[in-house]
Amino acid sequence: MRYLMTPDKTPSAWFNVAPHLPEPLSPPLHPGTGEPVGPDDLAPLFPMALIGQEMSAEPWIDIPGEVLDILRLWRPTPLVRARRLEQALDTPARIYFKDESVSPAGSHKPNTAVAQAYYNKAEGIGRISSETGAGQWGSALSFACQLFGLECFVYMVAASYHQKPYRRVMMETWGGQVVPSPSDLTQAGKAVLARDPDTGGSLGIAISEAVEDAATHPDTHYSLGSVLNHVLLHQTVIGLEAKQQLEQAGEGLPDVVLGSCGGGSNLAGLALPFVPDCGGANNGSGPRLVAVEPSSCPTLTEGRFEYDFGDEAGMTPKILMYTLGHEFIPPPIHAGGLRYHGDAPIICNLVKNGWMEAIAYPQGKVFEAAVQFARAQGPIPAPETAHAIRAAIDEALAAKEAGEERVILFNYSGHGLLDLAAYDAYLHGQLVDV
Ligand SMILES: Cc1ncc(COP(=O)(O)O)c(C=O)c1O
Numbered sequence: 040m041r042y043l044m045t046p047d048k049t050p051s052a053w054f055n056v057a058p059h060l061p062e063p064l065s066p067p068l069h070p071g072t073g074e075p076v077g078p079d080d081l082a083p084l085f086p087m088a089l090i091g092q093e094m095s096a097e098p099w100i101d102i103p104g105e106v107l108d109i110l111r112l113w114r115p116t117p118l119v120r121a122r123r124l125e126q127a128l129d130t131p132a133r134i135y136f137k138d139e140s141v142s143p144a145g146s147h148k149p150n151t152a153v154a155q156a157y158y159n160k161a162e163g164i165g166r167i168s169s170e171t172g173a174g175q176w177g178s179a180l181s182f183a184c185q186l187f188g189l190e191c192f193v194y195m196v197a198a199s200y201h202q203k204p205y206r207r208v209m210m211e212t213w214g215g216q217v218v219p220s221p222s223d224l225t226q227a228g229k230a231v232l233a234r235d236p237d238t239g240g241s242l243g244i245a246i247s248e249a250v251e252d253a254a255t256h257p258d259t260h261y262s263l264g265s266v267l268n269h270v271l272l273h274q275t276v277i278g279l280e281a282k283q284q285l286e287q288a289g290e291g292l293p294d295v296v297l298g299s300c301g302g303g304s305n306l307a308g309l310a311l312p313f314v315p316d317c318g319g320a321n322n323g324s325g326p327r328l329v330a331v332e333p334s335s336c337p338t339l340t341e342g343r344f345e346y347d348f349g350d351e352a353g354m355t356p357k358i359l360m361y362t363l364g365h366e367f368i369p370p371p372i373h374a375g376g377l378r379y380h381g382d383a384p385i386i387c388n389l390v391k392n393g394w395m396e397a398i399a400y401p402q403g404k405v406f407e408a409a410v411q412f413a414r415a416q417g418p419i420p421a422p423e424t425a426h427a428i429r430a431a432i433d434e435a436l437a438a439k440e441a442g443e444e445r446v447i448l449f450n451y452s453g454h455g456l457l458d459l460a461a462y463d464a465y466l467h468g469q470l471v472d473v
Pocket of ligand 1: 146147172173174175176264265266299300301302303304305306375376377421423424452453454
């Protein structure tokens, strides 16, 4: 069962969670001085409009018409009731997912890529540098840059560059340039290669390279696909649509809202519009909000809550978040987009204050859920998305155990049609839990 809306129902403003958070966000600190950073410190990397959104306390921020016109190429995305999965699990729970895989790049990432490209173009920037893990973000940004006539240069985590060659081809098709990271194009990349020439890289290293690239090219800005407040803001169209569609389906609020968590953007996109309903710590009477991460990169479940750099080389401002340490290099699991040592400060704020839960799964159990979902419903999910599916299945089984009619909502953040090597490994007994 699919709940669709016409393009004119796409939200026309983003939802800013800042005024609703349990405590104010702590400011990012300058990597050199340790003082709180101001707009001028960030201006070499980001356009002023995005810096304004990063720090905004306005409850709603209008989406520019030009951005909305592009989002409407695929938005609103469908809300789907996974009836066949419910039947396969024999659960009284009702399972819904928001299908973000229908975007041109196949994931939620274009929701912010388009907005970021727009604001950079409006400020007269000609080139954007960025990093990508599994390639979802790099392909979304290449697509968005192409639409606004910007050059796009992507540092792709080496492990994924080799595991997922077709994502590189997507980026190149949309006019992006891609190199494996660490590369010898930056000081940060060279330093890592000198220490460990065979490294698979990490998102932290690729961010260092992309930031250095932007800092050393005058016409270039840097763009990040997750973690930052403005990125999470742009993703809230997902949850805003989902709320309307759940109403259409005859539901009230869901009992639980789930998303995989790499840097936190798809989870935030779905979950943040539910924060005012969630009833505070330990969920009061509202929906439970749940982050799902890999047990090989357990940032929220095992990390320390402290100020840390966003990148490996220590070039970015320090942000207050759960972190495994900026030098942590996660094992090369197939969910490349979840291999990040930190998490969005907004997500960490919610988890720290008990407004959001976090759980972690090893990749074997994640792929088991992905295959179960594909066999019941049809679509083959991205390995990142499959983390949310694992949790949704476990919630549905817990509802069955308790004899409860739980309403479960999760974010189907992307398809896995370019992740088939990972499925091949799982189906033929070659997937190891790391
Ligand atoms: C399909 C998909 N889901 C989830 C993620 C995790 O990122 P985030 O936590 O920012 O949503 C990624 C990152 O690349 C992704 O490609």
